[in-house]
Amino acid sequence: MNTLSRTTASSPATRIAQPVASPSRSLYIKRGTPQFIQLTLALFSAGLATFALLYCVQPILPVLSADFGVSPAASSLSLSVSTGTMALGLLFTGPLSDAVGRKSVMVVSLILAASFTLCSAFMTSWQGIFSLRGPVSACRSAASPRWR
Numbered sequence: 036m037n038t039l040s041r042t043t044a045s046s047p048a049t050r051i052a053q054p055v056a057s058p059s060r061s062l063y064i065k066r067g068t069p070q071f072i073q074l075t076l077a078l079f080s081a082g083l084a085t086f087a088l089l090y091c092v093q094p095i096l097p098v099l100s101a102d103f104g105v106s107p108a109a110s111s112l113s114l115s116v117s118t119g120t121m122a123l124g125l126l127f128t129g130p131l132s133d134a135v136g137r138k139s140v141m142v143v144s145l146i147l148a149a150s151f152t153l154c155s156a157f158m159t160s161w162q163g164i165f166s167l168r169g170p171v172s173a174c175r176s177a178a179s180p181r182w183r
Contacts, residue, residue: 081141081145081178082178084145084178085145085175085178088148088149088152088171088175089114089117089118089121089172089175090114091152092113092114092117092168093114096110096111096113096114097110099113099161099164103160103161103164104161105161109161112165113164113165113168116165116168116169116172117168117169117171117172118172119172120168120169120172120173120176121172121173121175121176122176123173123176124172124173124174124175124176124177125176127176128140128144128176128177131177132177140177141177141178143177144174144175144176144177144178145174145175145178147170147174148171148174148175148178151167151170151171151174152167152171154167155167155168155171
C-alpha cells in the first residue's frame with residue numbers, strides 16, 4: 036500500500052529536475068552540407084532583394100523626370116535619399132536584430148519594404164513616390180548584409 040498521499044507525491048517540491056540531454060545536432064552549420072547551401076542561397080537572395088529595391092529607380096530616373104516634370108537632379112534625389120536612409124537605418128536595425136533575432140527582423144523588413152514599394156507603384160505624384168522611398172530604405176536596412 037502506498038503511504039504517500041496524492042498531494043505529497045505530485046507536489047513540485049518532491050520532483051527532481053532531470054538534466055536535459057544535449058542535442059545530437061551541432062549548433063553550427065558545417066560547410067558543404069545541404070543546410071549550408073540553403074542558408075547561403077537564402078542570404079544571397081536577401082542581399083539581392085535589398086539592393087534590387089535600392090537601385091530599382093536608377094534606370095527609370097529619366098522617365099521619372101519627364102513624367103513628373105521634375106529636373107534630373109530632383110529625380111536622382113530619390114536614389115540619394117534612399118541610400119542615406121538605409122545608412123541611418125543600419126544604426127538602429129543592427130542592435131534590434133541582435134536583441135530580437137536576425138531572422139524575424141529580416142523577414143518583417145523585407146515584407147514591409149516590398150509593401151511600401153508596391154504602394155509607391157500606385158502613387159500619382161512625385162511627392163508620393165519620394166515620400167515612400169524613405170520608409171522602403173529604412174525597412175530594407177534590416178535585411179542588408181552586415182559583418183560583425
